[in-house]
Amino acid sequence: MTDRPILMFDSGIGGLGVLREARVLMPERRFVYVADDAAFPYGDWEEDALRSRLIELFGRLLREHEPEIAVIPCNTASTLALGDLREAYPLVPFVGTVPAIKPAAERTRSGLVSVLATPGTVKRQYTRDLITDWASKCHVRLVGSTQLARLAEIYMREGFVDEEAVRAEIAPCFLEQDSKRTDIVVLACTHYPFLVNRMRKMAPWPVDWLDPAEAIARRALSLLKVVARPDDAAAAVFGRDLAIFTSGKPHFATARLMQGFGLSLV
Numbered sequence: 001m002t003d004r005p006i007l008m009f010d011s012g013i014g015g016l017g018v019l020r021e022a023r024v025l026m027p028e029r030r031f032v033y034v035a036d037d038a039a040f041p042y043g044d045w046e047e048d049a050l051r052s053r054l055i056e057l058f059g060r061l062l063r064e065h066e067p068e069i070a071v072i073p074c075n076t077a078s079t080l081a082l083g084d085l086r087e088a089y090p091l092v093p094f095v096g097t098v099p100a101i102k103p104a105a106e107r108t109r110s111g112l113v114s115v116l117a118t119p120g121t122v123k124r125q126y127t128r129d130l131i132t133d134w135a136s137k138c139h140v141r142l143v144g145s146t147q148l149a150r151l152a153e154i155y156m157r158e159g160f161v162d163e164e165a166v167r168a169e170i171a172p173c174f175l176e177q178d179s180k181r182t183d184i185v186v187l188a189c190t191h192y193p194f195l196v197n198r199m200r201k202m203a204p205w206p207v208d209w210l211d212p213a214e215a216i217a218r219r220a221l222s223l224l225k226v227v228a229r230p231d232d233a234a235a236a237v238f239g240r241d242l243a244i245f246t247s248g249k250p251h252f253a254t255a256r257l258m259q260g261f262g263l264s265l266v
Helices: 016-025 047-065 075-088 101-107 119-123 125-134 148-158 163-173 192-202 213-222 232-238 252-260
Strands: 006-010 031-035 069-071 112-117 139-144 184-187 208-210 242-245
Touching: 006 016, 006 047, 016 031, 016 192, 016 213, 047 069, 047 075, 069 213, 075 119, 101 112, 101 125, 101 184, 101 208, 112 119, 112 163, 119 125, 119 139, 139 163, 148 163, 148 192, 148 252, 163 192, 184 192, 192 208
Parallel strands: 006 031, 006 069, 031 242, 112 139, 112 184, 184 208
Antiparallel strands: none
16 A cells, blocks of 8 residues: 555646546545646746746645645646646656547547647647648647636536527637538547536537546556555555645635545635
8 A cells, every 4th residue: 555646737627537537547545636726827928938837846746745646637738738747857757648549530430520728738739740640631620628627617606608609719610611510629628527517518510529538547546556555544544535726725615625525725
């Protein structure tokens, strides 16, 4: 048994979906969930400034928590800084998140795929290289949403959202071409799956919404050492799952949400 936690990092609460999947696969593990809410949303940042922030912030987090592995269920942070983080902290395995373009290309029947992401992920060369490498035979539309991450945070905290605002953000994903229609939308931001029921309702026709959460959790599991599952008494000693907000002052509803996920606020 090891008390070294799994560090899970996101710009906000979007990574909770990955945390949920990881707990199913790794119930014996302890988690530290970090929400960089002081810098949310990442789409408003200049790339060099955000990269520097991530490298510095991870240095502090790795020293304080000594995780066995660091999982970044955030496309923006991963596509921007994953390589830099691995170079800066080579002793810690990192699991990043990239747009699920390869599985989308494998599943599509119409050949029309949309990638719904933050503007930063859309413009990044990393994303375009994924299309070149894995989806060259598909028509891939990149859709940069400026509002969906914010809308997802509101929905998670308050339980409702402006559905017309959601409709406006996803509308560019739907393309009709040569009697074919978009049939897969890649959710290239871990915030977006929390809105998927609203998006289904607002969509002009049914599509497959591709959520990478389970794949991220499985990749993390593959890099971990096997540990014995603690019994209830040992689990109390083993430690609690923690939630850390970089602002130090999360919204009350967000704090309640974290508690609902079984996370103790630090």
